[in-house]
Amino acid sequence: MRPDLFNPLFSSAESLTGIGPRLIVLLRKALKLPPGITEPRIVDLLWHLPTGVIDRRAEPTVASAVAGTIGTLKIRVLKHRAPPRGNIKAPYKISAEDDTGRIDLIFFHTDRRFIERQLPEGEIRYVSGRFERYGETLQMAHPDYIVEPERRHELPMLEPVYPLTAGLSPKILGKAQRQTIERFPELPEWQDPSWLAARGWPSAAEAVRRLHKPSDAADVSPGSLPWQRLAYDELLAGQLALGLVRDSVKSRAGRSTTGDGRMRARIAGALSFSLTASQRSALTEIADDMAAPTRMLRLLQGDVGSGKTIVALMAMAIAVEAGAQATLMAPTEVLARQHVETIAPLAEKAGLRIGLLTGREKGKTRKDVLQRLAAGEIDILIGTHALFQADVEFRDLAFVVIDEQHRFGVHQRLALQAKGGEHGVNVLVMTATPIPRTLLMTHYGDLDVSRLTEKPAGRKPVTTTLAATDRIEDIIDGLKRALAQGAQIYWVCPLIESSDVSELAAAEERHAHLAQFFGDKVGLLHGGMTGPAKDRTMEAFTKAELSVLVATTVIEVGVNVPNASIMVIEHAERFGLAQLHQLRGRVGRGSRQSFCVLLYKAPLGETARARLEMMRETEDGFLIAEKDLELRGGGEVLGARQSGMPEFRVANVPNFTDMLAAAHDDATMVLSSDPKLTSPRGQALRQLLYLFECDEAVRLFRAA
Ligand code: ADP
Numbered sequence: 001m002r003p004d005l006f007n008p009l010f011s012s013a014e015s016l017t018g019i020g021p022r023l024i025v026l027l028r029k030a031l032k033l034p035p036g037i038t039e040p041r042i043v044d045l046l047w048h049l050p051t052g053v054i055d056r057r058a059e060p061t062v063a064s065a066v067a068g069t070i071g072t073l074k075i076r077v078l079k080h081r082a083p084p085r086g087n088i089k090a091p092y093k094i095s096a097e098d099d100t101g102r103i104d105l106i107f108f109h110t111d112r113r114f115i116e117r118q119l120p121e122g123e124i125r126y127v128s129g130r131f132e133r134y135g136e137t138l139q140m141a142h143p144d145y146i147v148e149p150e151r152r153h154e155l156p157m158l159e160p161v162y163p164l165t166a167g168l169s170p171k172i173l174g175k176a177q178r179q180t181i182e183r184f185p186e187l188p189e190w191q192d193p194s195w196l197a198a199r200g201w202p203s204a205a206e207a208v209r210r211l212h213k214p215s216d217a218a219d220v221s222p223g224s225l226p227w228q229r230l231a232y233d234e235l236l237a238g239q240l241a242l243g244l245v246r247d248s249v250k251s252r253a254g255r256s257t258t259g260d261g262r263m264r265a266r267i268a269g270a271l272s273f274s275l276t277a278s279q280r281s282a283l284t285e286i287a288d289d290m291a292a293p294t295r296m297l298r299l300l301q302g303d304v305g306s307g308k309t310i311v312a313l314m315a316m317a318i319a320v321e322a323g324a325q326a327t328l329m330a331p332t333e334v335l336a337r338q339h340v341e342t343i344a345p346l347a348e349k350a351g352l353r354i355g356l357l358t359g360r361e362k363g364k365t366r367k368d369v370l371q372r373l374a375a376g377e378i379d380i381l382i383g384t385h386a387l388f389q390a391d392v393e394f395r396d397l398a399f400v401v402i403d404e405q406h407r408f409g410v411h412q413r414l415a416l417q418a419k420g421g422e423h424g425v426n427v428l429v430m431t432a433t434p435i436p437r438t439l440l441m442t443h444y445g446d447l448d449v450s451r452l453t454e455k456p457a458g459r460k461p462v463t464t465t466l467a468a469t470d471r472i473e474d475i476i477d478g479l480k481r482a483l484a485q486g487a488q489i490y491w492v493c494p495l496i497e498s499s500d501v502s503e504l505a506a507a508e509e510r511h512a513h514l515a516q517f518f519g520d521k522v523g524l525l526h527g528g529m530t531g532p533a534k535d536r537t538m539e540a541f542t543k544a545e546l547s548v549l550v551a552t553t554v555i556e557v558g559v560n561v562p563n564a565s566i567m568v569i570e571h572a573e574r575f576g577l578a579q580l581h582q583l584r585g586r587v588g589r590g591s592r593q594s595f596c597v598l599l600y601k602a603p604l605g606e607t608a609r610a611r612l613e614m615m616r617e618t619e620d621g622f623l624i625a626e627k628d629l630e631l632r633g634g635g636e637v638l639g640a641r642q643s644g645m646p647e648f649r650v651a652n653v654p655n656f657t658d659m660l661a662a663a664h665d666d667a668t669m670v671l672s673s674d675p676k677l678t679s680p681r682g683q684a685l686r687q688l689l690y691l692f693e694c695d696e697a698v699r700l701f702r703a704a
């Protein structure tokens with residue numbers, strides 16, 4: 001697939017001198033590898049950009065060297081002075097000189113033979129490191145570099161500093177990086193020359209060199225010209241890829257689905273409320289998409305509780321009215337069951353036949369569902385990932401709704417789409433994550449979007465407070481009072497980066513702690529529990545048999561217990577704002593005044609504080625999301641681990657939003673005049689797609 005000229009870049013990092021199996025393990029930890037990649041490759045090193053530089057360019061004399069500064073010195077080695085026998089604390093000292101004075105080179109706990117080889121008496125050497133003064137004497141302890149005069153060019157006078165991991169030495173990584181840039185292939189220029197000239201941007205190859213082998217310290221920063229150039233490349237590649245995917249989806253014939261409205265009318269008649277204006281306009285947009293002969297790919301965005309489910313049901317009813325089937329896929333079992341509970345009574349009145357398929361439907365139950373599905377006796381199948389399985393066959397699937405899409409990968413979406421057979425199915429993706437416009441563009445391209453902007457009646461504002469974790473006992477006192485008045489409480493435990501096991505341990509610990517105060521009124525809900533156990537706990541909480549529900553983020557999406565009015569979130573600083581917003585949306589659903597307590601671990605950094613303050617100031621999810629984007633930059637807003645969305649490797653730049661908008665316009669323009677990327681610039685842009693591993697997109701125009 002990928003042209004051979006990229007091979008040097010995409011081969012294993014182990015092919016670099018100095019990188020063996022042990023270092024590969026360390027690199028795996030230190031580098032941000034794209035999803036699905038476990039063996040670090042040279043290209044992964046390439047995008048591992050320095051965070052700063054050590055400037056070794058000062059070349060003072062011994063007499064003019066300033067203590068506390070870093071510099072490079074040409075010296076003559078005079079005499080080795082080993083520490084007295086038996087005194088392991090005393091350093092190994094080497095005295096050296098230049099024409100202006102004396103300096104001591106100091107080594108603690110060192111291998112004597114190594115030093116003798118590096119610094120033979122009487123020889124000239126360049127040493128680079130930090131100058132110190134010890135009494136009257138100038139010293140340098142453990143020089144970073146010691147090189148012979150003939151090899152002086154190997155001394156990195158401006159040494160890039162990379163993010164490391166324990167055990168990975170900066171020297172080894174630096175050496176690997178200097179080889180990495182040699183592997184960068186010769187590629188045609190894909191950017192518009194006048195655009196480059198106007199910005200003063202170098203070629204991609206030069207940009208890579210200037211970042212990894214800087215000759216100007218100012219280049220090593222996300223605002224610098226070479227960095228900006230590569231950030232723009234990455235964004236442009238992403239926008240092109242999305243544009244290509246979208247064009248190919250849209251260009252394939254879809255299926256025009258229209259209904260007579262009879263089931264929708266019955267559903268509407270069964271509702272105890274009338275639809276909001278934005279629900280109605282979303283439905284019109286969806287109905288228009290379904291009726292069009294092209295494939296539908298629409299995102300329905302609406303805050304928690306904005307009433308997406310009913311929109312989904314009405315939309316699915318269109319497919320059924322047209323004589324076909326629809327499916328609704330939820331990210332968790334709990335949610336799938338909740339959807340069934342909401343939908344079943346309405347569906348029954350409308351004459352819609354519902355089925356349920358999750359990992360828990362097994363054996364005869366499962367077989368039965370599959371049979372009825374294939375026979376067309378189920379109109380709407382609700383389920384989880386279990387719907388992807390190959391033996392799940394619809395009689396005639398026309399419409400797919402995916403709830404909380406960001407938890408599913410693109411390939412899963414495609415797998416489900418394939419179940420619609422040659423017609424292709426119309427897809428509606430629903431998310432409660434208030435994704436800012438700019439990010440939608442990055443992750444979905446020009447997806448059609450409907451937004452539910454009003455909250456349904458009856459929702460109350462939530463009072464949000466911030467508190468440091470060391471005030472936890474005060475918080476618990478407050479909870480005691482609230483419980484005495486019949487309140488119910490969610491207590492969400494922190495996310496822990498490293499492993500789910502410790503995440504669970506933290507939740508269990510907090511559960512035990514709270515049980516000391518509230519006894520058996522405290523329940524625990526976590527992702528590792530079996531389906532039935534989760535259901536039992538949720539049910540007990542719904543029935544108010546439990547007053548406090550300690551949970552990991554499994555409750556993040558969709559759970560509805562109106563009497564729960566207090567939400568405590570531990571280590572709130574570790575969550576994305578969008579996530580906090582979703583969690584907070586669990587309360588404020590009943591008649592009680594609701595509270596959200598954001599517990600944080602002090603001290604908070606400036607950005608972290610600003611983010612949490614934002615939560616206190618507003619409940620507008622879109623505003624929160626925009627602000628989060630502004631505070632944290634592009635790649636992190638949704639929390640990569642939760643979202644499964646691609647992270648940027650280079651494009652986490654301060655002016656991300658403007659860059660993205662420009663890349664978006666550029667990509668749109670290119671694809672409108674050169675949809676198959678066949679012009680000279682188009683050919684060059686293909687190389688860009690390979691460089692940033694957008695191979696999927698390339699495959700599309702190959703097939704075309
Ligand atoms: P979400 O968008 O989070 O999935 P739901 O679809 O679960 O929201 O709706 C939340 C609640 O609001 C449900 O109880 C639903 O019946 C109710 N609801 C939906 N639409 C309206 C409306 N137009 N007026 C009043 N209540 C509504």
Ligand code: MG
Pocket residue numbers: 308309558
């Ligand atoms: Mg929902």
